[in-house]
Amino acid sequence: MQDFVYSLTDAERKRFRIYAYASTWFGCFSDVMVDSSAILILYFTMLKSSNSMTMLSTSLVAIASVFLMIPASGLVNKIGAKKVVAWSSYIGAASCLLMAAGPIFGLDAAKYVVFFGCSIYCISKALWPVGWYVVLGSILLPNERASFLGFMRFSYYILTATTFWIIGRMMGTNPPLWFLQVIIAVIGVMVMGRTFFISKIKLPNHVGGKLELARTLKETMSNGTLVGFSVYVAFLCFAYAAVLPLTLLYMKNGLNLGDGFVQEISAIGLVGMIAAYFIYGKLVGAMGVRNIQIMVHAIYIITPAALFFCGKDVPYVAYIASALYVLGSFGFACFFCYLSQEILALAKPTSISMASAFVQTYQFLGTACGRSMISLMLGGGMLATSWTKWGITFSEFQTLFLFCAGLAVICLMMIFLLPSMIPEKENHYNP
Numbered sequence: 001m002q003d004f005v006y007s008l009t010d011a012e013r014k015r016f017r018i019y020a021y022a023s024t025w026f027g028c029f030s031d032v033m034v035d036s037s038a039i040l041i042l043y044f045t046m047l048k049s050s051n052s053m054t055m056l057s058t059s060l061v062a063i064a065s066v067f068l069m070i071p072a073s074g075l076v077n078k079i080g081a082k083k084v085v086a087w088s089s090y091i092g093a094a095s096c097l098l099m100a101a102g103p104i105f106g107l108d109a110a111k112y113v114v115f116f117g118c119s120i121y122c123i124s125k126a127l128w129p130v131g132w133y134v135v136l137g138s139i140l141l142p143n144e145r146a147s148f149l150g151f152m153r154f155s156y157y158i159l160t161a162t163t164f165w166i167i168g169r170m171m172g173t174n175p176p177l178w179f180l181q182v183i184i185a186v187i188g189v190m191v192m193g194r195t196f197f198i199s200k201i202k203l204p205n206h207v208g209g210k211l212e213l214a215r216t217l218k219e220t221m222s223n224g225t226l227v228g229f230s231v232y233v234a235f236l237c238f239a240y241a242a243v244l245p246l247t248l249l250y251m252k253n254g255l256n257l258g259d260g261f262v263q264e265i266s267a268i269g270l271v272g273m274i275a276a277y278f279i280y281g282k283l284v285g286a287m288g289v290r291n292i293q294i295m296v297h298a299i300y301i302i303t304p305a306a307l308f309f310c311g312k313d314v315p316y317v318a319y320i321a322s323a324l325y326v327l328g329s330f331g332f333a334c335f336f337c338y339l340s341q342e343i344l345a346l347a348k349p350t351s352i353s354m355a356s357a358f359v360q361t362y363q364f365l366g367t368a369c370g371r372s373m374i375s376l377m378l379g380g381g382m383l384a385t386s387w388t389k390w391g392i393t394f395s396e397f398q399t400l401f402l403f404c405a406g407l408a409v410i411c412l413m414m415i416f417l418l419p420s421m422i423p424e425k426e427n428h429y430n431p
Contacts, residue, residue: 004138004204012202016139017148019197024156026193027089027128030096032160033187034061034121039167040099043180047102049111057115060122065364068126069357074213075127076353081134082198084127089195092124096188100181128194133356137344138203146289149340150280153333157274216354226346226355228417230362233339235414237366239407240300242374242400244269244332247307247325250397255310257318265322272326276333283334284341290420292338297408297415299331305405308398339363342419374400 005013033039040057076084098117102110140148167183221227251257251265283292303324310321339359347355377400385396394402415421 005141008139008202013139013141013144016201017144019200020135020139020148021152021155023085023194023197024152025159026190026197027092028156028160029163029187030092030121030191031125032164033184034118034125039164039180039183040118042175043099043184044111044114046177046180047107047111047114049115057118060119061125062364062368064119064122065126066361066368068123069130069361069364070217070354071213072127072130073216073353073357076130076134077216081131081203081353082195082201084131085135085198086195088124088127088131089192091127092121092191092194093188095121095124096184096191100185100188103177103181129360130353130357131198133340133343133347134353135198135201135203137347137352139201140344142345145341145344146284146337147281149337150277152277153280153337154274154277157270157277161270161274213354217358219348220354220358223346223348223355225419225422226359229342229346229419230359232411232414232417233359234362234366235411236297236300236335236408237363238370238373239404239411240304240332241367241370243300243304243307243404244325244328245371246374246378246397246400246404247321247328250307250395250401251318251321254395254397255312255318255321265325268322269325269329272329273333276330277337280334280337288420289338289341290418292334293418293420294415296331296335296338297412299327300335301405301408301412303328303331304401304408307401308394308405311392311394311398313393346419374404377403 008016034057044057072084095117098120099114102114102117104110105113136145136148171179248265287295306324307321310317310324314320343356343359344352346359378396388394
């Protein structure tokens, strides 16, 4: 597969990169809607869904990805990346249209229909990234990866943030149910843009065969560098995955800041992520992947550690916490860029789909466990509401920030598992 990319001309690679960008531009709205947009949450609320069902719908992507990504890599080996992307697009579009049609089944059943549709969409979401990495491995030279991934995510968030902000302005205070149905339906139709543009990209001829899960998994696990990197990613996500949402929750319920201020900080944090995606390619050129990875780990320690000292009595605490939230968002964006970059560097040409699925499974596992543990500690009455040390009173939120910072410090023992830290690599690594 890596030999194939060298057979493409500069003009072909440039054209295929544009098609790859376009595939994400059409598919990004559905991903953001399910993962982090208020649209689906508002929709569930209008349908009289319980809070538990609404919150559960936001975790379905991580749950589905943990269980389905590795089997999906076998599906790529059997039928090819383009067909897997097509299946993901068809399922994703159909599930969005089903969610939009939920009220047709009656108000009592609608929330269950929408939840079922959301569950089906999360299955399609688990299929898409595995085929996507195979496509990228076929059209990107190693020195093109950082700039491509940085601009892709930069454009991705600019497009979705602007569009959803406009939709929010159009909604008003009490939007009608049909308005959200139309938005979800349109987003569902747009999902088909993924397979349309991927189908226009030239890939190596695929010879159908067996799922070969055992062979490709064994080959992937034989790459000790990749396995070590996956373990590092899992523990780092476990330590940090809850910090950003916990910060917003602390601003609202711990510091008692206004809803409008918290929403503004959330938007500013998104700008921090966009900035990171925009300059990531230049950062790699100036610093190298290794120094960026060290920088991200440092941010993952500094952000929660500093938030631990952001008590109510600290002068300008709202602005300090906001600056730390932006810093944490910047580091989070850089993490996702180098994660994708290292997956492509570590994956062998014969098992790129399994390698991407393997690393991302560990990533989602760490994320799910980290957020679940913080949620349990916060909501289960396991922590003292407040405690005093050095004449300073700390809240339960600050205790959790200290806990996350401590976990990130412990993860420093694993930093030598990063591929960029290993001076001589016996396993495949092509940065």
